[in-house]
Amino acid sequence: MNLNCAFEEWAILIGQDRVLNGKLAELNYGRCTTGENRRLSGVLKLLKPEDIAPIIKTAVKHQVPLYPISTGHNWGYGTALPPVDNCVILDLSELNRIIDFDAETGVVTVEPGVTQGQLADFLDQGEYPYMTPTTGAGKAASILGNALERGYGITPYTDHFGAVMAIHAVLPDGSFYRSALTDLGGEQLDRSFKWGVGPYIDGIFSQGSVGVVTQMTIALARRPEVVQSFLFGLKQPEKLGNLVSRVRDVIARYPGVVGGINLMNAHRVLAMTTTYPRERVVPGEAISLEILQELMQKNMVLPWMGLGTLYGSKRVVNAVKQELKLMLSPVADRLLFVTDERIQILTRLGKFLPNTLRSRLTCKLEMLERSLQLISGYPNQTALPLCYWLKGKPQQDAMLDPARDGCGLIWYAPLIPMKQASVVSYVQMVYDIMAKYRLEPLMTLTSLSARCFDSTVPILFDLNSEPERRKAESCYWELMEKGKEYGFLPYRVGIQAMSWLSENNSSYWQTVRKIKRSLDPSMIISPGRYI
Ligand SMILES: Cc1cc2nc3c(=O)[nH]c(=O)nc-3n(C[C@H](O)[C@H](O)[C@H](O)COP(=O)(O)OP(=O)(O)OC[C@H]3O[C@@H](n4cnc5c(N)ncnc54)[C@H](O)[C@@H]3O)c2cc1C
Known part of the structure; x- marks a missing residue:
């Protein structure tokens, strides 16, 4: 590898001010929510797409591996960091036409x-x-x-x-x-x-x-004529299996109109809506059952909450709503359809409530409004405060960046068959493992089809504490290994787990390696990324 020669050629091509050395690279691109560290050789900040081919040719000539990123916000999976040391990051965020x-x-x-x-x-x-x-x-x-x-x-x-x-x-x-x-x-x-x-x-x-x-x-x-969401809960967690079967029926019966359904456990909902009771939790422990129940009651959160989306014309959505009432009411509690108009009416009525009740209602309604925006295709930060739950509330309205702000987060994201037994054993597995490590068990199951959920478990931890980071990492690996035994495999992994996928050198990964070697014999582009 001849890094100096490569940097000289790149500086001539894109300008010295667009080239960062290793030290600056680590300072500006080195922060990662998972606590991973990588030695970086530098960064190239591109302004013109036509510079990409000559940059790659220089990289091959001097054997310097490149790691392209788009905006580098792969939070919980590695942020902007490459899977291996000594890469030059190719920052493409300014190619934004x-x-x-x-x-x-x-x-x-x-x-x-x-x-x-x-x-x-x-x-x-x-x-x-x-x-x-x-x-x-x-x-x-x-x-x-x-x-x-x-x-x-x-x-x-x-x-x-x-x-x-x-x-x-x-x-x-x-x-x-x-x-x-x-x-x-x-x-x-x-x-x-x-x-x-x-x-x-x-x-x-x-x-x-x-x-x-x-x-x-x-x-x-x-954009359809109508975008609505529906919310429901489950008071008895032991009935989750029944609910899963019904969710599958709903999605299979109304594809396109029901966009998808998310099932979230109480911890996950609380992480997005309440302050973490830091002063009441013993350091190194997770929230006790007693505090959890208190928070759930105060915030009207049930052990499982569901959020579904509806898209279509007014007549179609109204008809499907009637069907959903019939299908979900026997297996779910508190079924509620959320529209913009309904939020506005409740906001107006809320003004007549006493102070504490009013502020709790306002908080909930704002959350619902932001969720409705998100499912309507208007991006916002509703989900990001989740990363700050243990750390403390982020500043309102600030542009959130969990890596910059030192949040500790590793995503465990396995696929789960949409079957009663699979979901029940998966949920138990996550609760058992998270309890063993005394970490908060936040869980979501998102329907990807009428056959499969993807579950996301954000493992939250204190990034400033090395023992806590190690604990989170061990918990992640136990989830991965135990999940594999049960047949729950990830749809996507972080940079720390990419080599784990191809450990057994199966025929699938041998084929992938052959493709990689024939297209990239010098291993110049994103070495270690998934293979
Ligand atoms: C609270 C929270 C909620 C989240 N919700 C979601 C969610 O709902 N859905 C979801 O999918 N993710 C979610 N994420 C995960 C993640 O933050 C997003 O997926 C994010 O979009 C990825 O970052 P990015 O868009 O900057 O992509 P990048 O980080 O730029 O790219 C991801 C990877 O793709 C490769 N790559 C990027 N650009 C190129 C290129 N031009 N050529 C070759 N390779 C390239 C690189 O290896 C890179 O590391 C969430 C994260 C948090 C913290």
Whole structure:
């Protein structure tokens, strides 16, 4: 590796002020919510996409590995850090053009730095009737990096890589990759049809390391006449299995109208809505059952809470609501449909309540309003305070950044079959393991289809305490190993766990390695990323 020569050539190409050495790189890009550290060789901050190919050629010539990021907010999975030491980060956040938008079909082509907030503003300003594929990560997170990680959200196109129609990338030899139909002269068509013709290989760029993606075309969901949510609870946690079967029936019966359903345990809901009772929790322990019940009662939170989304015309949504009442009422408690108008009415009525009740209601209504915005394709920070639960409330209205603010968070994100027995044993497994490590067991189950949930367990810990960090890490690994024994495997992992996936060198990973070696023999692009 000849780092100095590489940096000299890069500085000539993009300007000295766009090149950061290792020390500055670690200072500006080294903070990670998982507590992982990596030695960084530097950062290149790009302004022009045409610089990517020559940068890669220089990297190959001097054997310096590159790690491209879009906005680098991969919080809980590694933030901006590469899986291995001694990489140069390729920061693409300033490549942020919306290259093309077809207002007739709602297909948009973006560069890596385009954020959820930017796309939402663009659609808003043009009064285009399409929705930004929002996630819980907030306005500053990217569209492209999230889709490459196969992230998902809660607007109608839940599966973000599923909505990717076409990809442009630069390969490790500096050559260009275009999706199949574009290469046949059918760029317009390519933007409308995911699979192209011939073997489908756009997929190797997702959770992959075979190129730098320079632009991505994604299909946006059309904004329907009505967006509503429905909330429900479960008083008796032992009946979770019944509820799961009913959730599956609802999703199977009303695909498209019911966008998805999230089941959250009480800890998860409390983490987003209340202050952590720090002074009442013994250091190194988790909240006691007694305090938990008190918080639940005070905040009207049940052991499990559900949040579903409804999209469609007024008549269709009204009809489905009637069906949902019949289907969910026998197995769930407190079923409630939430609309903007209903929130406004309750806010007005709340003004007549005594002070304490009024402030509690206002807090709840604001939360509901922000959730409704999120599912309507307007990104916001509703989910981010979760990272600050143990640490203390973030400043209201500040642009939240859990890595910058020193929040400790590792995501455990396994797929769970949408079956009673699987969900019940999974939930018990998480409670048992988290209790063993005396960590707060926050859990969500998000429907990805009528067959499968993805569960997200944010392992929260004090990033300033090395013993607490080690405890969180051990807990993560026990969840991963035990989960594997039970058949619960992750849909996505953090940089600390990527090599774990291919440990047994199965035929799948041997194939992936062959592809990687043939496209990137010098292992220059994102070494260690998933393989
Ligand atoms: C409270 C909270 C809620 C969250 N909610 C969600 C959620 O609802 N859904 C969800 O999916 N995630 C969620 N996240 C996780 C994460 O923050 C998001 O997925 C976020 O969008 C990822 O960061 P990013 O967009 O900046 O992507 P980046 O960090 O830029 O990219 C992710 C990875 O993709 C690769 N990559 C990026 N760009 C390129 C490129 N141009 N070429 C090649 N490779 C590239 C890199 O390896 C990079 O590390 C949440 C996190 C928190 C803390």
